[in-house]
Amino acid sequence: MHIQKIELIPIRYKVEPNVGLSSLANVIAKYAKAGDIAVVSSKVVSYCEGGLVKLADIKPSNRALRLSKQYKIPPELAELIVREADDILGGIERFILTLKFGMLCPNAGIDTSNVPEGYAILYPENPQKSADTLRNLVERRIDGRVGVVISDSRILPLRRGVCGIAIATSGFEAIKDERGKPDLFGKPLRNTMRNLADMLASASQLLMGEANEMIPIVIVRGLNVRFTEEKFRLTVDPKKCLYWGSLNGKVCWSDKSKP
Amino acid sequence: MHIQKIELIPIRYKVEPNVGLSSLANVIAKYAKAGDIAVVSSKVVSYCEGGLVKLADIKPSNRALRLSKQYKIPPELAELIVREADDILGGIERFILTLKFGMLCPNAGIDTSNVPEGYAILYPENPQKSADTLRNLVERRIDGRVGVVISDSRILPLRRGVCGIAIATSGFEAIKDERGKPDLFGKPLRNTMRNLADMLASASQLLMGEANEMIPIVIVRGLNVRFTEEKFRLTVDPKKCLYWGSLNGKVCWSDKSKP
Incomplete structure (x- = not known):
């Protein structure tokens, strides 16, 4: 070899x-x-x-509002996580642990770094x-x-x-x-x-x-x-x-x- | 940069x-x-x-014998795992999940591949x-x-x-x-x-x-x-x-x- x-x-x-x-x-x-x-x-x-999403366009559901409060995440981001995650396993401050495509994945892979202010990027x-x-x-x-x-x-x-x-x-x-x-x-x-x-x-x-x-x-x-x-x-x-x-x-x- | x-x-x-x-x-x-x-x-x-250990030299304790049976691991290897692990978290067939040096670690890092038959190598x-x-x-x-x-x-x-x-x-x-x-x-x-x-x-x-x-x-x-x-x-x-x-x-x- x-x-x-x-x-x-x-x-x-x-x-x-x-x-x-x-x-x-x-x-x-x-x-x-x-x-x-x-x-x-x-x-x-x-x-x-x-895959770039404007957060102000997102209307949070009741579930997202609950998660937002529980894990100190902006409600619009929480809503995107609810929509994108295959399963929500738990969380800590600022992060929700999800399953996405069979992977363990913080915030369903959604990120707000290296995107313009007020936007998020999905997987x-x-x-x-x-x-x-x-x-x-x-x-x-x-x-x-x-x-x-x-x-x-x-x-x-x-x-x-x-x-x-x-x-x-x-x-x-x-x-x-x-x-x-x-x-x-x-x-x-x-x-x-x-x-x-x-x-x-x-x-x-x-x-x-x-x-x-x-x-x-x-x-x-x-x-x-x-x-x-x-x-x-x-x-x-x-x-x-x-x-x-x-x-x-x-x-x-x-x-x-x-x- | x-x-x-x-x-x-x-x-x-x-x-x-x-x-x-x-x-x-x-x-x-x-x-x-x-x-x-x-x-x-x-x-x-x-x-x-x-760090090479001859398995035949190892005398399994009662705890090792129990783990050996539970997870289908040779008793001598189970004994080494008991000795080397900082904590034992659980296991599946052939593998015990341990903490070692603060890491999640199968079999406390002990390996039997790429070592001579009848030997194990420790971390x-x-x-x-x-x-x-x-x-x-x-x-x-x-x-x-x-x-x-x-x-x-x-x-x-x-x-x-x-x-x-x-x-x-x-x-x-x-x-x-x-x-x-x-x-x-x-x-x-x-x-x-x-x-x-x-x-x-x-x-x-x-x-x-x-x-x-x-x-x-x-x-x-x-x-x-x-x-x-x-x-x-x-x-x-x-x-x-x-x-x-x-x-x-x-x-x-x-x-x-x-x-």
Whole structure:
């Protein structure tokens, strides 16, 4: 097996709302080569797709007003969270813990940073579709295969600070199955799956930052992935999860929350 | 702000048990330059330090025998988990969920892959001390500043497959505080901390793999970090955690589990 170095190449891009994914694909295609993975922030994808929402246009429901009071969140934002979340699990001051696309997700992925005052940005409506569309657009432009990761930053349980997480991927083996592979001593592996998508999201997040860096795209070059049309699920059913399985009976899931 | 590309450089190394951190530092120093971050797998650090344990030498206690039966884990491994864990939270078949060094951690970080048959490898006894020692040894050899991350792979709640996590860091600003930094529209940031350590661990895990790749070291070059002697805590108190705070009352922590 040949192991080579990987390059993470940051792309500067100042997005305008509602320009469409084609515009984003043009920027990626200027820098990407066949075999690359383009990691793109979910915020920029959503910006392009028209996911920017004016908070003053949102009319909070009674449920949103209750949540707003309980967790000290503006009522309009609480209403968006109610609409966007697949399930609401609880919260602390300023944050509501939700399930969204089968992921544990603060505020249903809605963010008010790096958007104009008085606005919020939602997650892409269908991240898998966005990832596929973006990849097809880029592949057509560069005439070669690329992978796409739509990424976000995320706090993880008991960890300090955010790291990267993948919302959707397209075009490559995002979950690498190592079943049957021998370890150094020839014993078969037990941790058989590697989540390349989350690792790519975290690697790229080193360059993207959280502030006004204007780096919403990172090209990953040199990673030896398998390109494929296959789709990869990045989440597991709570019942099959070590964490939630271990805490069984202490954490309740509604039917709606099953990914 | 100057943004440059990052390189991830894999280092092949076949570790022998009990050779000491000096031997590991020699390998890193051969490839690292001033300003680099060396990400090193916790398993290799532990190997060097003598963390390999022969399971036949371990006498299981009654508690270990109970856990062994409950979670279908060999009794000797269950005994090591009881000894190594700061707290045992629950489990599923083959895995016990523990707290270790303030982290959520399957089987207290003990692993039986990539170790000889009949052996298990523990986490480094004092990862912070190991990271500091390793860094000092490397810095002396290359006569310049480097950062060190001790990393492991980890399943995350509701995610499929493993990604990287940092156990300890030394020599650089591992948690980047963005408080007061403006976003694109000049508004102050709300997600104010970035866990560079976990992102570096995940980035490096792209090259390290889980099988017989023999890449336990990855050099990260070009990341603009602040080098410092300051120590950084990578974990938060469960009470201040969005996830555990949100699930308050549904998850119980013993006093021993507070990081």
